Amino acid sequence: MPTQPASDDTCGLRERKKRETRRALHHAALDLVDALGYAAVTTEAIAERAGVSARTFFNYFGSKESAVLGVTGDQLAETTAAIEARPEGEPPLASLRLVLGELLAPASADRDLRAKRRRILLAEPALAPALVGNNIRFENAVTEALERRLGVRPGSSVEARVTVAAAIGAVRACIEHQQNGGSGRLERNIELAFEQLAAGLR
Amino acid sequence: MPTQPASDDTCGLRERKKRETRRALHHAALDLVDALGYAAVTTEAIAERAGVSARTFFNYFGSKESAVLGVTGDQLAETTAAIEARPEGEPPLASLRLVLGELLAPASADRDLRAKRRRILLAEPALAPALVGNNIRFENAVTEALERRLGVRPGSSVEARVTVAAAIGAVRACIEHQQNGGSGRLERNIELAFEQLAAGLR
DNA sequence: TGCAATTTTGCAGTGACTGCACAATGGTTG
DNA sequence: CAACCATTGTGCAGTCACTGCAAAATTGCA
Numbered sequence: 001m002p003t004q005p006a007s008d009d010t011c012g013l014r015e016r017k018k019r020e021t022r023r024a025l026h027h028a029a030l031d032l033v034d035a036l037g038y039a040a041v042t043t044e045a046i047a048e049r050a051g052v053s054a055r056t057f058f059n060y061f062g063s064k065e066s067a068v069l070g071v072t073g074d075q076l077a078e079t080t081a082a083i084e085a086r087p088e089g090e091p092p093l094a095s096l097r098l099v100l101g102e103l104l105a106p107a108s109a110d111r112d113l114r115a116k117r118r119r120i121l122l123a124e125p126a127l128a129p130a131l132v133g134n135n136i137r138f139e140n141a142v143t144e145a146l147e148r149r150l151g152v153r154p155g156s157s158v159e160a161r162v163t164v165a166a167a168i169g170a171v172r173a174c175i176e177h178q179q180n181g182g183s184g185r186l187e188r189n190i191e192l193a194f195e196q197l198a199a200g201l202r
Numbered sequence: 203m204p205t206q207p208a209s210d211d212t213c214g215l216r217e218r219k220k221r222e223t224r225r226a227l228h229h230a231a232l233d234l235v236d237a238l239g240y241a242a243v244t245t246e247a248i249a250e251r252a253g254v255s256a257r258t259f260f261n262y263f264g265s266k267e268s269a270v271l272g273v274t275g276d277q278l279a280e281t282t283a284a285i286e287a288r289p290e291g292e293p294p295l296a297s298l299r300l301v302l303g304e305l306l307a308p309a310s311a312d313r314d315l316r317a318k319r320r321r322i323l324l325a326e327p328a329l330a331p332a333l334v335g336n337n338i339r340f341e342n343a344v345t346e347a348l349e350r351r352l353g354v355r356p357g358s359s360v361e362a363r364v365t366v367a368a369a370i371g372a373v374r375a376c377i378e379h380q381q382n383g384g385s386g387r388l389e390r391n392i393e394l395a396f397e398q399l400a401a402g403l404r
Numbered sequence: 405t406g407c408a409a410t411t412t413t414g415c416a417g418t419g420a421c422t423g424c425a426c427a428a429t430g431g432t433t434g
Numbered sequence: 435c436a437a438c439c440a441t442t443g444t445g446c447a448g449t450c451a452c453t454g455c456a457a458a459a460t461t462g463c464a
Contacts, residue, residue, distance in 0.1 A: 012430075012431075013429095013430065013431085014429085014430055014431075014441070014442080017429095017430090017442090018441095018442085021443095042418090042419065042420085043419080043420065043421085044419085044420095052443075052444090053443065053444045053445075054444090054445090055422095055443075055444055055445070055446090056442085056443055056444070058420090058421065058422080059442075059443075062421090063420080063421080064419095064420070064421095091404040092403075092404060093403045093404055125338050128338065129331070129338070136327050136330065136331070136378060139375075139378065140378070140382065155379065155382055155383060155384040155385060156384075156385055157384075157385060157386070157394075158375060158376055158379045158384065158386065158391045158394060158395055158398075159394075159398060161375040161376075161378065161379050161384070162371075162372050162375045162376070162394075162395045162398055162399070163398075163403050163404075164375070165371035165372055165374055165375035165378075166367075166368040166371050166372055166375075166399060166403060167403075168371060169364075169367035169368050169370060169371030169372075170364050170367055170368055170371075172367055173341075173360060173363040173364045173366070173367035173368075174360055174363075174364070176338060176341065176342070176363065176367075177357065177360045177363050180342065180357055181357060182357040182358075182359075182360065182363070183357060183358055183359060184359070184360065189360045192359075192360060192361075192364075193360055193364045196360075196361060196364055196365075197364070197368060197399075197402070197403045198402055198403055198404075199402055200399070200400055200401055200402030201294075201295045201365050201368060201369075201399045201400055202293040202294060202295055202365075202400075214461085214462075215460095215461065215462085216410075216411080216460090216461060216462075219411090219460095219461090220411085244449090244450065244451085245450080245451065245452085246450085246451095254412075254413090255412065255413050255414075256413090256414095257412075257413055257414070257415090257453095258411085258412055258413070260451090260452065260453080261411075261412075264452090265451080265452080266450095266451070266452095
């Protein structure tokens with residue numbers, strides 16, 4: 001056990017344990033999928049490797065996908081907060097580019113973890129749809145955050161939602177492009193994609 | 203048994219029966235979901251209503267979603283063919299707009315069926331992701347068709363794929379906009395969305 | 405009518421996911 | 435330290451989508 005006093009946040013033993021369990025599950029999922037492939041890994045195996053019961057797995061993640069991607073409820077809140085925090089004059093597309101990019105290259109401690117996550121994401125077609133968007137809740141939240149920042153009445157036009165959907169779609173497209181052996185590096189392609197969106201599609 | 207000599211296509215009894223079974227399953231799925239909601243309908247119930255065994259259901263549709271949406275393998279072929287058939291000079295986005303619009307308002311015989319499909323699609327959030335795209339195969343096929351028509355080497359750049367993803371995303375956004383009680387009519391919003399994409403996102 | 409190809413079906417199984425009730429554990433108060 | 439309450443972990447039983455397999459049933463054809 002590390003003697004490190006846990007870097008941040010509330011420090012009840014309870015809180016720490018929960019955090020640790022979530023991390024363990026995410027890591028277990030990542031390791032197993034990396035080694036065996038997404039389809040060959042069961043939620044039971046992930047739970048076992050993390051040292052919790054099969055039932056507990058679902059107390060932490062709503063689905064197998066979520067565990068692999070490390071999607072938590074907090075993440076959604078963080079994302080929307082990040083969007084609302086962008087400077088007022090910034091074009092929505094620019095904000096989205098930053099925030100979505102953040103999701104792909106999360107600054108989460110471990111360099112090793114990040115690499116593994118990226119490798120898996122690019123290797124498993126089953127995960128691409130889930131990573132960004134696909135869950136309507138995410139898209140809704142981001143859209144609402146954007147509308148709030150722009151000061152328009154939510155749902156008064158399709159505009160904000162279309163912008164969000166197109167941006168998310170573009171990121172997904174870049175990921176799938178890699179999966180299909182397309183040219184270029186991921187980050188560079190994402191850059192190009194957003195430029196394309198800004199310039200107007202033909 | 204109808205004495206109608208079956209409108210088109212090969213007319214073996216076998217072929218006709220298959221067609222009829224597929225239709226029966228699709229209708230059964232639509233009716234049940236319309237009446238009870240997507241979550242409350244089981245594949246078994248759909249099969250029973252269509253007069254086939256539970257196992258046979260999966261000989262016709264790969265998933266519950268597919269049965270409700272009426273997604274067949276042929277549809278994919280039709281869509282890509284439609285794209286390749288568009289005039290050479292037409293901007294890709296315009297082609298996509300036409301072809302994707304076709305998917306939403308399919309000219310399939312029944313006016314009643316069309317209305318029901320539309321109603322369900324707009325009522326069930328679970329279906330929006332599946333309708334257009336989400337299945338990577340669809341997006342891949344459309345992208346390749348587009349690249350073929352444009353005469354570029356497949357996968358040589360992200361451009362075509364980003365265009366496809368953005369267009370699909372826009373359509374999905376419009377559907378979700380309706381689901382969330384947003385303003386305007388679906389077709390009009392789709393028009394606006396494509397104009398927005400063409401003009402360039404801010 | 406009889407044979408071969410296709411389709412249907414039953415069966416048994418896997419695995420994701422859920423609700424429920426009870427056990428274990430952490431935090432808190434006297 | 436002990437008693438108590440709120441959270442959290444776990445086992446159990448169940449539902450349901452989806453799959454492979456092998457045995458019927460059906461169709462097309464000679």
